[in-house]
Amino acid sequence: MEILHYRILNNDQVRSIYGNILSKVDIKTKETIINLLNDIKKEDPNIFGNSVDEVLKEIWL
Numbered sequence: 001m002e003i004l005h006y007r008i009l010n011n012d013q014v015r016s017i018y019g020n021i022l023s024k025v026d027i028k029t030k031e032t033i034i035n036l037l038n039d040i041k042k043e044d045p046n047i048f049g050n051s052v053d054e055v056l057k058e059i060w061l
């Protein structure tokens with residue numbers, strides 16, 4: 001599942017859509033994905049920091 005998220009984070013169009021979709025999922029699923037995204041951001045903030053922040057912003061809009 002983590003590889004899929006790396007691919008999503010590397011694609012501008014898909015990343016925006018994904019954040020929008022995540023805003024509509026149940027809280028348990030949302031928390032799991034948010035934790036995974038934050039782990040990815042911590043592992044490589046220079047590459048994925050902005051992408052993760054973009055998705056997280058979409059989730060809470």
